[in-house]
Amino acid sequence: MTDTHVHPVQPAWRERALIDDATYRAWYERSVADPEGFWAEHGKRIQWMVPFSRVKEKNFDENVSIKWFADGQTNVAANCIDRHLASRGDQVAIIWEGDDPNEQKKVTYRELHESVCRLSNVLKDHGVNRGDRVTIYMPMIPEAAYAMLACARVGAVHSVVFGGFSPDALAGRIVDCGSTFVITADEGLRGGRKVPLKANTDKAIEIAGNNGVAVEKVLVVKRTGGDIAWRENRDVWYHEAVERASPVSEPEAMNAEDPLFILYTSGSTGKPKGVLHTTAGYLVYASMTHQYVFDYHDGDIYWCTADVGWVTGHSYIVYGPLANGATTLMFEGVPNYPDAGRLWQVVDKHQVNIFYTAPTAIRALMGAGDAHVTKSSRASLKVLGSVGEPINPEAWEWYFNVVGGGKVPVVDTWWQTETGGILITPLPGATDLKPGSATRPFFGIKPQLVDNDGQVLEGAADGNLCITDSWPGQMRTVYGDHERFVQTYFSTYKGKYFTGDGCRRDADGYYWITGRVDDVLNVSGHRMGTAEVESALVSHDAVSEAAVVGYPHDIKGQGIYCYVTLMNGIEGTEDLRKELVAHVRKEIGPFASPDKIQWAPGLPKTRSGKIMRRILRKIAEDEFGALGDTSTLADPAVVDDLVANRQNKK
Numbered sequence: 001m002t003d004t005h006v007h008p009v010q011p012a013w014r015e016r017a018l019i020d021d022a023t024y025r026a027w028y029e030r031s032v033a034d035p036e037g038f039w040a041e042h043g044k045r046i047q048w049m050v051p052f053s054r055v056k057e058k059n060f061d062e063n064v065s066i067k068w069f070a071d072g073q074t075n076v077a078a079n080c081i082d083r084h085l086a087s088r089g090d091q092v093a094i095i096w097e098g099d100d101p102n103e104q105k106k107v108t109y110r111e112l113h114e115s116v117c118r119l120s121n122v123l124k125d126h127g128v129n130r131g132d133r134v135t136i137y138m139p140m141i142p143e144a145a146y147a148m149l150a151c152a153r154v155g156a157v158h159s160v161v162f163g164g165f166s167p168d169a170l171a172g173r174i175v176d177c178g179s180t181f182v183i184t185a186d187e188g189l190r191g192g193r194k195v196p197l198k199a200n201t202d203k204a205i206e207i208a209g210n211n212g213v214a215v216e217k218v219l220v221v222k223r224t225g226g227d228i229a230w231r232e233n234r235d236v237w238y239h240e241a242v243e244r245a246s247p248v249s250e251p252e253a254m255n256a257e258d259p260l261f262i263l264y265t266s267g268s269t270g271k272p273k274g275v276l277h278t279t280a281g282y283l284v285y286a287s288m289t290h291q292y293v294f295d296y297h298d299g300d301i302y303w304c305t306a307d308v309g310w311v312t313g314h315s316y317i318v319y320g321p322l323a324n325g326a327t328t329l330m331f332e333g334v335p336n337y338p339d340a341g342r343l344w345q346v347v348d349k350h351q352v353n354i355f356y357t358a359p360t361a362i363r364a365l366m367g368a369g370d371a372h373v374t375k376s377s378r379a380s381l382k383v384l385g386s387v388g389e390p391i392n393p394e395a396w397e398w399y400f401n402v403v404g405g406g407k408v409p410v411v412d413t414w415w416q417t418e419t420g421g422i423l424i425t426p427l428p429g430a431t432d433l434k435p436g437s438a439t440r441p442f443f444g445i446k447p448q449l450v451d452n453d454g455q456v457l458e459g460a461a462d463g464n465l466c467i468t469d470s471w472p473g474q475m476r477t478v479y480g481d482h483e484r485f486v487q488t489y490f491s492t493y494k495g496k497y498f499t500g501d502g503c504r505r506d507a508d509g510y511y512w513i514t515g516r517v518d519d520v521l522n523v524s525g526h527r528m529g530t531a532e533v534e535s536a537l538v539s540h541d542a543v544s545e546a547a548v549v550g551y552p553h554d555i556k557g558q559g560i561y562c563y564v565t566l567m568n569g570i571e572g573t574e575d576l577r578k579e580l581v582a583h584v585r586k587e588i589g590p591f592a593s594p595d596k597i598q599w600a601p602g603l604p605k606t607r608s609g610k611i612m613r614r615i616l617r618k619i620a621e622d623e624f625g626a627l628g629d630t631s632t633l634a635d636p637a638v639v640d641d642l643v644a645n646r647q648n649k650k
């Protein structure tokens, strides 16, 4: 990828920032030279019921085992709520913005405390104990956060399943973790449309029952008041139960390594994995990254647009911000309802200072035109963040210049469900920005690039991204399948955590995620990331989004197959196709010349908005019989269209 120009730290960012470049370097050096000392100190950022004396216990070899602060005891909900009552009981903890722009609600820390205590008692009254798994299948309403925090308070392990998932996907997750208690709502509301959550739950419970797991209780939040089926003795109205419950609840003293939650990965590369995170290390890492990556200051209004069904929602809507006593905004709706200006209207309405979203949303809003953005003020913004996929420089620049008016730093944060929190990222007051690069490692993170034989690559290099030491937020196992954990992450390169992502390190030591290793192209011996070709395509004015995969090619080994979504109103002509080929040759080089370009009105994405290249690869390879696990696919119709119009027909 050609180095785009650098955006240096602006004086205003540095003045405001908690961490400047010299501090970043000093802390980073210490964090990797003396991890025990560094984390012993930062482990104290949370409140302990029993202090820890042990810090890091890590084995990345055969008997993989990871423990942090193992002899300490704490409670995550107490850290996110009770701890703040004395100093900020009347401060707003959660701003809820409804799907309908006229609906909103503000919840103070004191109100949050009461709601979570009552719900904790409901859970206990129904026999939910420490270690029991509770499935949460909810719309983006404050009760979703209450449910997570109530589980944490009583020591139950939550498994949040995104409200957009089907009954089958929900059932699979209920069965996988053996969860007999489900919290849901009658219906959800997204983009003006109703989502039949309770009906889906009923179906999922039936499927789970046929697969050996009998759900005993379903707690139902009344969101829309729509018609739903009711099963006496199993279904319980949330509002009735919490009203009857006591508002007094003592948080359980949890061991640092007790499980906090299970969360299934997005399924971009295969069957989702049940990632298990534990209590103390996770909270230390989520809260610390939230503070420094977003340069969070007391009083800032913080908004992450993710859904609580994804890890971003766990770490950066609920746990990180609340542990820091922040005001966190929860948005029920979607970016294009009632129109494509919604996000910026919400920014103005609630005077949002820190805004965190995904490239898929940025590209979609970019495609909808600048006018939707520029009619808002956005003067409150201080930091913009991106997560989920590589952000192509074109979209980065648009985010920086149009959304941020060129005055606000963009933090491109690279991390995974498995990592619990952000691992590679700029810090707003410390890091000169390069569009498209996640830049430098966070404190305590030791990235390493290796070639396919596991040889360590030094200096500027392109390879497979591994992390060589543990950090507190790291996942501990795949729930119920430690062997899969070891196989997936620690067997490819001995003694290292393998991320599955390809990555380039430039001469300044900046990291550029080039895409999944499985997606790396090898064309006539030239290795390149799908992200590089996609960026080149998207940098053309006519292109809104692109996905690139390899397919078998007689001469080159692999050919480059591009699926291209055009900007609104642009027609895919033969001339445009030629122009795009020439454009990629100019941007990257003749070796990256696309072999096939297919116009794609839509791309297959996971429900979290990531492009599923493995499906595109199958289509390009002519193997639609074997599309693999499609349970997390957002819109199956997109795939049918692509199959019908593929370019490889002989």
Ligand code: ATP
Pocket (backbone or CB within 6 Å): 265, 266, 267, 268, 269, 270, 271, 272, 273, 386, 387, 388, 389, 390, 391, 412, 413, 414, 415, 416, 417, 418, 438, 499, 500, 501, 513, 515, 516, 608, 610
């Ligand atoms: P699965 O593991 O089931 O295939 P998934 O990897 O999409 O699904 P997540 O944990 O949600 O599940 O996503 C993590 C991945 O997202 C990373 O490994 C990386 O490929 C990509 N990613 C996340 N943030 C960034 C970023 N800032 N830049 C580039 N890639 C990113």
Ligand code: MG
Pocket (backbone or CB within 6 Å): 265, 269, 416, 500
């Ligand atoms: Mg993954």
